[in-house]
Amino acid sequence: MDMGTVAEPAVRRGPRARRAACAALALAVVLAGCGGPNRPGGSEDAPGGLAAFYDQEIAWSDCGDGFECGAFEVPLDYADPGGERLDIAVRRLPAASGDPLGSLVVNPGGPGGSGFDYAAMAPSAVSADVRDRFDVVGFDPRGVGRSSPITCLEPAAMDDFLGVDYLSRDGDSDPAELTAAGVAELVDTNRAFVAGCRERAGELMRHLGTANVARDMDVLRAALGDHRLTYLGKSYGTYLGAHYADLFPDRVRALVLDGAMDPSLDVVDLGVQQAQGSETALRAFTAHCLDLPDCPLGGSGDSVESGIDRIEDMLDTAGRRPLRNGLDNGLEARRSWLELGVLSALYSESYWPRLSTALADAFDGDGTGLLRLAGDLYNRDDPRHYANYTSALVAVNCSDRPAPRAVDAYTDAVADAEDASPVFGAGLTWGALTCAYWPQDAVADPEPLDAPGAAPILVVGTTRDNATPYAWAEALAGDLDSGVLLTREGDGHTAYLRGDPCVDTAVDTYLLRADPPADGTVCPE
Template sequence: MSYRKPPAVVVGVAALALLIGACASQPEGRTAGQAAGQSSPSGIGQAGQRSTPIGPGLDRFHGQKPAFKPCDAPKPTPDAPPVKAGCARLKVPLDYRNPKGRQAELALLRVPARGKDPIGSLVVNPGGPGFPGTEYAALTAAAWANSPITEHFHIVGFDPRGVGASKPALDCFTDAERERDAKLSSVPAGVDDWTRQETRRLAERCAERSGGRQVLAHVGTRDVARDMDVLRQALGDEKLSFAGSSYGTRLGAVYAEMFPKKVRALVLDGAFDPLKDTYERRVEQATGMQRSFERMAASCATSQDCPLGTEPGRATKVFQDLVRPLIDKPARTSGGRGLTYGQAVEGVIAAMYSKALWPAAIAGIAELKAGKGDTLLKLRDSYHGRSADGAYPDSLEATLAINCLDEDRHTPKEETALNRAWNKAAPFSDPGRPIKVARDGCEYWPVKPTLGYPYATGIKGLPDTLTISVTGDAATPHEGGIALARTLGGSLLTVEGEQHGALMAGNACVNRTVAAYLIALKSPSEGARCKL
């Protein structure tokens, strides 16, 4: 399985993961089990319950020494020089309460440091959840080829449990089903909504194709954080240096909560807000998406041939009028597949992850006015990681399964309320159909959620962390970055721009700040800012 990066521009950012994730939050508090103080099967069912009960027998995992053997690594561009990399496997218990039971096996990739006396390893994560980190490590090393970071650190990526080349791997649909738009989210509600039978079958199919119900019960972030501590020890590092983007900020924050004394440095880029539950965060994201759509429309309006018109205030209505007819009659495409309503909206949302993609979305909307959907379908396909032959990676299916353990579980009434709130906050994506009953795709998952909100609060003994937050980030709005930095008691680097995350943007100001922090543990001054 290959690493599926977001469309074209921001390499390694976990675009689309929040939006596509199957589980959202209820608008009123926690799940019934959490409200009653129940613990989950992993022993972490509520905020403040921070450690999984551990069975004896972990020494054999902690004593592993991965043998990295030369392997081919992906190139950022076809003409780029090859990246020298080594691959290995790491064994971890599937259930940390029963280390003698079934095991999972994580895929690792390491790009050796260029210097002779490296500080240690820098573990990287591209986000998702559900995106593999092995190929991302090679892409990161290539992007930082001339950075002092790659001189002082081995760059190490791992495919989290259930993801990419790790075993067992999460898988819920065939390529043919994905090609027919197999449902991965309740958004947009009002169009082809899940039925009770479909959500029950979804859990059954994911279990059948992924290795059983036990696998579905142990792919949440808290189990991955424990894996990351096994990896830290296997790499020979006394303390962890980590750089995570998007969902990777949740993984880093949860690791900090569970292992604060094992943290050396954390770079957290494009932050998940640890204080907001899923409902609040999804509505905040919808607001960010609408804001970016309106900024794109305002930029477009300076041209007389703008397909959204020259009055930005009317752009949402113009777009609705263009895409809503696709619910009943898809637009034609040159390949004969057609462009559906959901695909058109996904294509535009893909462009909300970077200002550099706005021209593609505008071109696609202009094309749609002429009755064709090729450009928006290409954006949608990039969004899903579809290859030219119709093959799909399992990344978004892994996103769905992992979110079933990380996000709040809720009833159809609560899911319906969430979708109505989404449409109100992001009317450009509102299909204009009444929402009768929206269902949580996770409602028949075999276990309760295991993360708990809020998380990463009240941590003692944690060294300074560095959160990077872009002011115009639609997927993880700037407010979440401010909240994460404040919650961890760490430093904040504010980046002025219009894209999701800045770690891989190739910006000199960001690169200098990150290098100083990782290498010398030198934090930026209060109020530090960069501009993309």
């Protein structure tokens, strides 16, 4: 579908009867809404064998700037609650009113993003009205940050993994040509990543799937004393929220799933469709640039296609001969890294000026600006260190979704992806190859996430989102029995607190009152 066009929303009848019941009670329960008061919680609903975990109380300590930090325990394997345990790091900002309705648990996405760090951004990530009535709580999921982080490769090997050149540079061949030698290099690099996970993470790598993280989040809910969960998840955080709702539908108060992922896709389809969304975002950036003076892609009389062709030509040139790198980080400014730099800048319109400058430099032979943007995307903060984001991202994705085991399946998918997305198709599709070598017994069986019986769940999609295409929001809202779709017409990844008062008001009202907007609402109004 054309990602710049809002499709007619599908009819979803699940939440309407519940909204009618909420309307009848609106005068009696203004802030808590149909959800009612959310405290106190308890462990009476603990699944079998898990009462000790659900009975935990977090020992909070002051960690500066009004925040409190602590930890709680979860079993490594929920099938063996008496076995090894993991400590999960958690941070909260107490409600400004001093009289909270409950906790708002937040997740920034990834997978691999730190909820612990995201909670520290509460003043900019959550509105003042919501912060006034909720404790804002973020945790590092298992395998991430401060919660038994998984690290699969040394920094130099991670550079090779992220920057592997999937296009041939043999002799005078066109760098867009994929050869048997190029495929063999891809296979070796991805096998080495999985071998590194086995060596460094051991049993942990088999228990990093999102269903486990959702169970951890329910333990957190109980430890916070909340009877039901109020949640804001962005990007991958929408997948986590959908898992939670499906596992614990009766414990849902209000879930905002912003920048939604489609649970039905395997890892190859995920990469192909993300490439299509990124191509749509690149076209939006290019059209915007061409209307500005001094656009490096051309002038107002030039076409979007000609501007994108210029980017593609630069990337092809870098595939033959690396551009200059002004950073002391040992990277070669070849196509793979430069492509990641362009991709990074499409996550937010606020990065577009940096992208314009970086592209102008790249056309002059200097890849430094694009390398900086690529480093932002993968948390490569210095030449000697990576945050564990990339290891966690790959490990969780490969644990969550099925993947073809034959390399030919990826070769075929790349051909289709390149037709839809000449710039990003091959790179994002080959990025799924790691999962072909992930331990089969660590991969979840695909199941629908429909959360029957859950309270209304708000799914938010942006029409020209590069990372999570708008069609994914439509799909997730349609899959959830009580899904409610809110659409933002615009660019960039995610919608809440991105400058659209229509979206912000709808999300805040839902969080505060458990009262969603009408299904199919489009913002701006």
